[in-house]
Amino acid sequence: MRIPIIAGNWKMHNIAEEAVKLVNELKAEVRNTDVKVVICCPFTVLAEVKKAVEGSNIKLGAQNMHWEDKGAYTGEISADMLKDIGVEYVIIGHSERRQYFNETDETVNKKVRKALEKELLPILCVGETLEEREADRTYEVVKSQTLKALENITDEEMKSIVVAYEPVWAIGTGKTASPEDANAVIAYIREVIKEKYGEDISELVPIQYGGSVKAANATEIMNQEDIDGALVGGASLKAEEFLAIVNF
Numbered sequence: 001m002r003i004p005i006i007a008g009n010w011k012m013h014n015i016a017e018e019a020v021k022l023v024n025e026l027k028a029e030v031r032n033t034d035v036k037v038v039i040c041c042p043f044t045v046l047a048e049v050k051k052a053v054e055g056s057n058i059k060l061g062a063q064n065m066h067w068e069d070k071g072a073y074t075g076e077i078s079a080d081m082l083k084d085i086g087v088e089y090v091i092i093g094h095s096e097r098r099q100y101f102n103e104t105d106e107t108v109n110k111k112v113r114k115a116l117e118k119e120l121l122p123i124l125c126v127g128e129t130l131e132e133r134e135a136d137r138t139y140e141v142v143k144s145q146t147l148k149a150l151e152n153i154t155d156e157e158m159k160s161i162v163v164a165y166e167p168v169w170a171i172g173t174g175k176t177a178s179p180e181d182a183n184a185v186i187a188y189i190r191e192v193i194k195e196k197y198g199e200d201i202s203e204l205v206p207i208q209y210g211g212s213v214k215a216a217n218a219t220e221i222m223n224q225e226d227i228d229g230a231l232v233g234g235a236s237l238k239a240e241e242f243l244a245i246v247n248f
């Protein structure tokens with residue numbers, strides 16, 4: 001039985017005061033105990049958010065990390081640094097990082113492996129661009145991204161991974177994949193995982209949908225059989241909106 005995970009990805013939003021205010025508005029009102037709730041905030045407010053979520057069932061996540069343990073990597077953040085603050089989840093391979101920061105399937109794989117080695121729970125993002133969708137390449141792209149990200153990941157490690165299917169054309173655009181369509185792609189990603197790891201493990205892996213999830217469409221999306229939660233961007237910045245999604 002998979003427990004759905006609803007993660008808010010704040011992206012590059014919220015200084016400390018705003019972050020703490022938002023968490024305080026959220027934490028008393030997260031009533032749905034059938035889902036795990038994660039807030040993936042900027043590095044600069046991780047420590048404040050960690051303090052603010054104490055005593056609630058909201059978990060802390062980061063939005064990226066480096067694959068090396070330490071070294072001369074100016075501007076980068078290691079897994080140990082995240083662990084030191086109390087981070088549990090880390091988004092890896094978000095399309096914005098692939099698109100704007102040269103993240104490749106190879107670096108995504110290195111990061112997933114390092115996160116697992118350090119006992120962080122990766123939220124691995126995969127998804128096709130509009131161009132790829134229009135060329136009928138959605139399934140080929142998500143299969144390739146998934147398998148490359150999972151190279152050298154053991155059966156045991158696979159049980160700690162969360163996958164997020166995020167069609168790039170649906171992110172921040174107000175366009176969502178139809179719930180049935182998102183469900184079909186997610187079911188396919190589960191098949192890809194099954195081919196590599198077997199049915200028992202594939203049935204354990206939560207696969208989220210991300211891309212313009214909001215209060216108005218959350219229930220329909222979450223009610224799909226294969227969709228195990230959501231990775232929420234813009235709507236996670238407004239307490240009322242995010243709470244409506246979490247308490248769907």
Ligand SMILES: O=C[C@H](O)COP(=O)(O)O
Nearest residue numbers: 009171172211212233234
């Ligand atoms: O990580 C979250 C996704 O990129 C979705 O963002 P969005 O909800 O603003 O479309």
